[in-house]
Amino acid sequence: MANQDATPEVAPKASFFNDPKIRGIFYQVLVAALVLSAFYMIAVNTAANLERQNKSTGFDFFWSTSGFDIFFTLIPYGRASYYWEAFLVGLLNTLLVSVIGIFFATILGFLVGVARLSKNWIVSRLAMLYVEILRNVPLLLQLFFWYFAVLKAMPGVKQSYEWLGAIVLNRRGLYLPAPQPDDKFIFVVIALLIAVVGSFILRHWALRRLEATGKRFPVLWTAIGVIVLLPLLAWLLSGTHMTFELPVLAGFNYRGGLSLPPEFMALALGLTLYTAAFIAEIVRAGINAVSSGQTEAAQSLGLKDNDRLRLVVIPQAMRVIVPPLTSQYLNLTKNSSLAAAIGYPELVSVFMGTTLNQTGRAIEVVFITMLVYLTLSLSTSAFMNWYNARVSLVER
Numbered sequence: 001m002a003n004q005d006a007t008p009e010v011a012p013k014a015s016f017f018n019d020p021k022i023r024g025i026f027y028q029v030l031v032a033a034l035v036l037s038a039f040y041m042i043a044v045n046t047a048a049n050l051e052r053q054n055k056s057t058g059f060d061f062f063w064s065t066s067g068f069d070i071f072f073t074l075i076p077y078g079r080a081s082y083y084w085e086a087f088l089v090g091l092l093n094t095l096l097v098s099v100i101g102i103f104f105a106t107i108l109g110f111l112v113g114v115a116r117l118s119k120n121w122i123v124s125r126l127a128m129l130y131v132e133i134l135r136n137v138p139l140l141l142q143l144f145f146w147y148f149a150v151l152k153a154m155p156g157v158k159q160s161y162e163w164l165g166a167i168v169l170n171r172r173g174l175y176l177p178a179p180q181p182d183d184k185f186i187f188v189v190i191a192l193l194i195a196v197v198g199s200f201i202l203r204h205w206a207l208r209r210l211e212a213t214g215k216r217f218p219v220l221w222t223a224i225g226v227i228v229l230l231p232l233l234a235w236l237l238s239g240t241h242m243t244f245e246l247p248v249l250a251g252f253n254y255r256g257g258l259s260l261p262p263e264f265m266a267l268a269l270g271l272t273l274y275t276a277a278f279i280a281e282i283v284r285a286g287i288n289a290v291s292s293g294q295t296e297a298a299q300s301l302g303l304k305d306n307d308r309l310r311l312v313v314i315p316q317a318m319r320v321i322v323p324p325l326t327s328q329y330l331n332l333t334k335n336s337s338l339a340a341a342i343g344y345p346e347l348v349s350v351f352m353g354t355t356l357n358q359t360g361r362a363i364e365v366v367f368i369t370m371l372v373y374l375t376l377s378l379s380t381s382a383f384m385n386w387y388n389a390r391v392s393l394v395e396r
Contacts, residue, residue, distance in 0.1 A: 046363065061359045062087070068354055070345045072261050083355055090350035091372060097264065097346065098333045098376075101271035105332060106325075108272065109279025114309070116284045127280065134277035140338055142274055147266035147342040154262075157253055168247050168254055174265060175247035178258040184240035191234035192227070199223035263344035267336065275332045282324045286317035318391045326384035330377050337373075347372060 050057055062084040070077055074092045077085055115127035134142070152171055155161070160170035168175040181188075199219075206217040247257030290313050298308040340349040347369060356365040 050363075055360065057361070057364065059361075059364055061361055061364075064359070066355070067358070070350060072264060072345055083359065086355055087347075087351050087368070090345060090347035093344070093350075094333075094336055094346040094372075095376075097267050097271065097336050097339070097344070100268050101275065101332050101336070102329050104268075104272045105275040105279055105328075108276035110283050112276060112280035113283025113287070116280060117287060131277045131280050134273055135281075139270060139274045139335055140341060143266055143270040143338060143342055146269050147262060151262035151266050157249070160249075160254075166244070166246050166257075168257075170254075171262065172253060173262050174260040175254050176258040176260070177244040177246050178256070179242055180245055181242045182240055184238045185242060187234045187238040188231050188240060192231045195227045195230040198226055198230075202226075261344075263339070263342050266342055267339045267344045267346075271332050271335060274335075275328055278328050278331075279325060282321055282328065283317070286319075286321035287313055289320045290316045315391070319388075322384060322388040322391060326381060326388075329380050329384065333376050333380065334373060 047057070063082055065079075066081055066083050066086045067079050068086075069079055070086065070089050072093065073089045074096065075085070075089060077089050112127045112130055115123050116131065118124045118127070151173075154169060154171040157170050157172060160168050162168050166177045199222075202217075202223060203219050206219045210216055245256045247254040247259070249255075294312055294316060295308060298312040303311065336346055337348040339346045340353060343349070352365055352369050356362055359365070
């Protein structure tokens, strides 16, 4: 009887140039070298052109006096300020309107998205009209509408709308009471931070308890109680006082209080309403992506409509909602650059507009502006990817 050779056959080794792994590395190195060569050629060519035109380069202009005013700033700024301070003003104004727009667009988008799936015919049709109208009109036209047709059409200073003697609205903007806390108010702020952190710890403990025992804990109402009562207790014990500076008509305009110019209001309103229309469709698609069997299972457990939506449908829908929601956040941040059309002093208007025209450092200014938007987008994406990993489905 002949013996059968049990030694496994070894696949013939490919030649060095036909090895897929080596070939893949070779093409990647080749592409990287071509890209770097292209950037190097562009940089050398640009430097040669600037030298031929006797134009200086560098970032030393940041420490020169700007010499222009900005009517809406979050930090002290004047004509004697430097260009880096003008850059900081534009950056802070961009961040302010972006954060406010993302916050309110998320809330409004979720409400409208849920309303589109309502069994109430009027509510669902109103939500549909909102989405179809807002998302099909260009954002720039909407900004013009809110700025020129609504806010700039408000009455003058003498005919301002007033509510309770503290809130004033006219064509120059919205005036609100400005809080003026004393030094002891810091204890209230610390108590509020402790209450917020404690609420997150409480939620984490309640989830662990639910998984271990099946018993639910009223996290929402307990957290609201802690967030309200703890700062209130700190307020009473510290003896802090807070006054409000009211806007007062002095001469040809209102003085004092918190002033929101129409440019800021039009931009925040336009970005919020426009982005909320897209978020609403994302939310609707996410809810529809959840299997109807999940809803039926929740019904069989006796959960109410709100509990089914909050505990069963929305958590599963978030896995579908978060990735496209990230894109909408990035779009809102980048769309804030349209504010230059209505005169809001954000980064593009202040830095790429006035600063570039005065200094002539086009390459440096454009490079920094692109770097800022790239950093904001990558930071937002990193945070949302982290959140998406937390809510994604974990398979065993």
